[in-house]
Structure formats: C-alpha cells, structure tokens
Amino acid sequence: MTTTPAAAPSAAPTTPPRPPRPxxxxxxxYLxxxxxxxxxxxxxxxxxxxxxxxEVASHWQIPELAGxxxxxxxWVRIKTEALVLGVKKSLTARRNGRSSDWIAPSTANGCAMACAYCYVPRRKGYSNPVTVFANIDQITGYLARHVRxxxxxxxxxxxxxxxxxYDIGENSDCSVDARLSDNVHDLVDLFRGLPTAKASFATKHVNRDLLGWDPQGRTRVRFSLMPHEAARxxxxxxxxxxxRMAAVDDFVAAGYEVHVNLSPVVVQDGWLQAWDELLVQLDDTTGPAFKAQAAAEVIMLTHNAGLHEVNLGWHPKAEDVLWRPDLQQAKRSETGGINVRxxxxxxxxxxxxxLERVEHRTPWLRVRYAF
Incomplete structure (x- = not known):
C-alpha cells in the first residue's frame, strides 16, 4: 500500500520587525x-x-514638556514628535578653557537623541526636545563682534x-540641529570668514549634508566615541x-578639522579592554590626513541624582553602570550643582x-585634556 507523505508543517507566521522610530x-x-x-x-x-x-509665552515654561x-x-516620543521655536534672550559668550575658549550663545537647546548620561535634562525637567532659536541674525552678529x-x-x-x-553646540547636537534649520550652516559660514576664530561642536550623529558646506578649516567637529557595547x-x-568613525575621513576631506571625544568614560567590568579595542578600530579605520591633525578629549563620567531618578523611569538598565555609589562621590560643579563623579x-x-592605552594603541592621537 502506498502512503502519502504527511504534509510538512506550515511555518509559524512571523511578525515583521518594527521599523526604527525616526x-x-x-x-x-510650541512657538x-x-x-x-x-x-x-x-x-x-x-x-x-x-x-x-x-503658542507659548516662553520656550522655557511649557508645563506639558518640563516638570x-x-x-x-x-521620553522618546516627545523627543521625536515635539519641537520648540523660541527667541534667545541672553546673548553672552562664556569662558571655558577645556573644549573651547568660549561657549557661544546657543542657537538650539535640547536634543532628539536620548543619551542616558546627558546633563541637559537636569536643567530642563522631564523632557528636552529640541528648541530652535529663530533670532540667528542677532546671534551671529553678536559672535562676530565678540571675535573682533x-x-x-x-x-x-x-x-x-x-x-x-567657540563651542556652538554646548546644549544640543549641531548635526541634528542642521536637519531642522539653517542655523548651523549660518554659523559655519560665519566662522569661515573669521581668520582669528573657529567654531567647534561635539556630535554623535553623522549628517552628510555638512560635507558640502566648505568650512575651510574654521569649524572643528568632535566625534564622540565610546566602546560599542557601552554605546548600545x-x-x-x-x-x-x-x-561615526567611518565618517571621520570624509569630514576631513570636506575641510573640517576633526577631533574625537573619548567620552564619557564609564568604569565597569572590562572597560579598559573595551577601550583598547575601540582605539585599535579607530587606528584601522582612519587615514593619515586625519591622524596628522587629530586630537582628543578624555572625559570621565559625571552623573547626577536627579537624572538618576529620571532614568529609572525610562531606562533603568543604564543606571546599573551609571549609578555606582561604591565608586562615586558627590562633588559641586562649576555651576553650583551637586553631581557625582x-x-x-x-x-x-x-x-x-x-591614557596608557591611548599612547600604546594610537600614539598619533594627542590628548588635549583629560578630566
């Protein structure tokens, strides 16, 4: 008797992966x-x-966003879907001496990204979507006069x-800001014509639109790097x-001065080996033009009890490595706040x-400062 083979079991239906949130x-x-x-x-x-x-009376006082x-x-939904449009009232350049000589008046505040250690939420409450300042002509005019x-x-x-x-991105990421308005483009244009000054900003976002802006060496881009697993x-x-590392040579070729921020340095099991591997990858990925002008900042983690409480509400796993009372102590910051370091x-x-690892793996990488 001939038997008919049993039909193969049908594959279980699969749910397509959810596309990443833009x-x-x-x-x-809010304007x-x-x-x-x-x-x-x-x-x-x-x-x-x-x-x-x-319409709002003040970009700082929007109850449904802050407090x-x-x-x-x-947290993430607000960053994605909300935008604030305001006017920068106070135009002052503040002395720095670490990343820059001066902190320029902000052309934006807040960020669409959500780094768990970011200090901006400490000042803005429970949400910090991007605020774009529309009075860019006043800001660039002030900066030109300050430089002179x-x-x-x-x-x-x-x-x-x-x-x-001049650090032009203390309270935001300029690569993201450039997707919202021409403010950053205007700043790059401004500093191109200022032979005694440079703009500078740190970034964790690769915006290739910037490659066509012809900065002529007058804007310094600092790509922030940390070991891959910690960054995830x-x-x-x-x-x-x-x-980010793969973009370094392209930005050098486009006329930017490119540095790297090794930050924040988070101490946990295997942290030194992870940094060693990252430095090897940086050496392998980048070319001689970058290495000839490269410099780095090394910044150890600073945390804050208020931010710790915020993170527990949306990303508690991050606090397993950020909040380490066994390794940290309280310290008053330059602005008067109490942080932990x-x-x-x-x-x-x-x-x-x-620094020993940097010297061994990337001897060409000059460390400008470490703290």
Missing part, C-alpha cells in the same frame, strides 16, 4: 509668537507644515595654537560608533590607565 517626526510645534515672525522661524514652520502649532514626572514614560573684540590669539594653549575656539546601552538613538584618587588612576 529621529524626528515633528507633529507639534513663541515673536519667533514665528522671524525668517528662520518661518523656515522651520515651513519644514513641518502639517505640525500642530501651539511633569509623567513625561518620563513618553578678542583680537588675535597671541599665546598658544591646549584649545588651539592660534585661533579662539547608553547612547540611545544615536548613530552607531562605527558609523568617580572618587578622588581612583579617578586619576582610571585616567592614567586609559
């Missing part, structure tokens, strides 16, 4: 009426024509041997570290260990 999908714009009347404000509104518009603990559960008042830099320092360096946990919604003595030892 970095920006602006659906609501100061004054900002909406300026050309840059109109540009932003035109870029997101279907977004709901909500509401319930927003912790919607400094005159030439007559004494080299660790920031730069001959130029006054802590650098939420950022470009992969390998993607690695213990005195131990921190110096950690820095020295990492």
């Amino acid at each position: 970095l920006l999908d602006v659906r609501r714009i 100061e009426p004054e900002a909406a009347e300026l050309p840059r404000g109109q540009q932003v509104l035109a870029r997101w024509p279907d977004a709901e518009r909500v 509401d603990e319930a927003n912790v559960r919607r 008042r400094q005159g030439p830099k007559t004494e080299p320092d660790q920031v730069d041997p001959s130029a006054w360096v 946990l802590l650098d939420v919604r950022t470009d992969p570290v390998a993607t 690695y213990r005195t003595g131990d921190k110096g030892r950690y820095v020295a260990q990492l």
Whole structure:
C-alpha cells in the first residue's frame, strides 16, 4: 500500500520587525509668537507644515514638556514628535578653557537623541526636545563682534595654537540641529570668514549634508566615541560608533578639522579592554590626513541624582553602570550643582590607565585634556 507523505508543517507566521522610530517626526510645534515672525522661524514652520502649532509665552515654561514626572514614560516620543521655536534672550559668550575658549550663545537647546548620561535634562525637567532659536541674525552678529573684540590669539594653549575656539553646540547636537534649520550652516559660514576664530561642536550623529558646506578649516567637529557595547546601552538613538568613525575621513576631506571625544568614560567590568579595542578600530579605520591633525578629549563620567531618578523611569538598565555609589562621590560643579563623579584618587588612576592605552594603541592621537 502506498502512503502519502504527511504534509510538512506550515511555518509559524512571523511578525515583521518594527521599523526604527525616526529621529524626528515633528507633529507639534510650541512657538513663541515673536519667533514665528522671524525668517528662520518661518523656515522651520515651513519644514513641518502639517505640525500642530501651539503658542507659548516662553520656550522655557511649557508645563506639558518640563516638570511633569509623567513625561518620563513618553521620553522618546516627545523627543521625536515635539519641537520648540523660541527667541534667545541672553546673548553672552562664556569662558571655558577645556573644549573651547568660549561657549557661544546657543542657537538650539535640547536634543532628539536620548543619551542616558546627558546633563541637559537636569536643567530642563522631564523632557528636552529640541528648541530652535529663530533670532540667528542677532546671534551671529553678536559672535562676530565678540571675535573682533578678542583680537588675535597671541599665546598658544591646549584649545588651539592660534585661533579662539567657540563651542556652538554646548546644549544640543549641531548635526541634528542642521536637519531642522539653517542655523548651523549660518554659523559655519560665519566662522569661515573669521581668520582669528573657529567654531567647534561635539556630535554623535553623522549628517552628510555638512560635507558640502566648505568650512575651510574654521569649524572643528568632535566625534564622540565610546566602546560599542557601552554605546548600545547608553547612547540611545544615536548613530552607531562605527558609523561615526567611518565618517571621520570624509569630514576631513570636506575641510573640517576633526577631533574625537573619548567620552564619557564609564568604569565597569572590562572597560579598559573595551577601550583598547575601540582605539585599535579607530587606528584601522582612519587615514593619515586625519591622524596628522587629530586630537582628543578624555572625559570621565559625571552623573547626577536627579537624572538618576529620571532614568529609572525610562531606562533603568543604564543606571546599573551609571549609578555606582561604591565608586562615586558627590562633588559641586562649576555651576553650583551637586553631581557625582568617580572618587578622588581612583579617578586619576582610571585616567592614567586609559591614557596608557591611548599612547600604546594610537600614539598619533594627542590628548588635549583629560578630566
């Protein structure tokens, strides 16, 4: 008797993977009426024509964005869907001396990315979507006058041997800001024409639109790097570290001065070996043009009790490595806040260990400062 083979079991239905949430999908714009009347404000509104518009008295005082603990559960959604349009009221350049000589007045505040250690949420409450400042002409005018008042830099320092360096992205990521408005492009254009100064910003996002801006060496891009596994946990919604490294040579070729930030350095099991592997990859990935002008900043983790509580509401796994009372101590910051940092003595030892790895694996990489 001939038997018919049993039919093979049908494969279980599969659920297609959920597409990644876009970095920006602006659906609501909170705006100061004054900002909406300026050309840059109109540009932003035109870029997101279907977004709901909500007038506010102040970009700093939006109760449904800041100060509401319930927003912790919607942290990433708010960053993706909300945008604030305001006017920068205080135009001052603040002395720095580490990453830059001066901190420029912000043209944006907040970020669409969500790094678990970011200090900006400490100041803005439970959510920090991007705020774009529309009075860009006032900001660039102030900066041009400030640069002229400094005159030439007559004494080299660790920031730069001959130029006054202005950090234009202290409170945001300029590569992301450039997807929202032309503010960053205007700043790159400004510093191209200032022979005694340079712009500078750190970034975790590769925006290749910047490659066509012809900075002529007057803008320094600092790609932030950390070991891959740590970045997967802590650098939420950022470009992969390998993607950032792969962009370095292209930005050098496009006329940018390119440095790297080795930050934040997070102490955990196997951290030194992970940094060693990252440095080997940086050496293998980048070419001689980058290495001839490269420099680095090494920045140890600083954390904060308030941010710790926020993170517990949306990303508690990050706190397993960020909040380490067994390794950390309280310390008052330069701005008066109470943060936690690695213990005195131990921190110096950690820095020295990492610098030894830098010297061994990337002897061409000059460390401008480490703290």
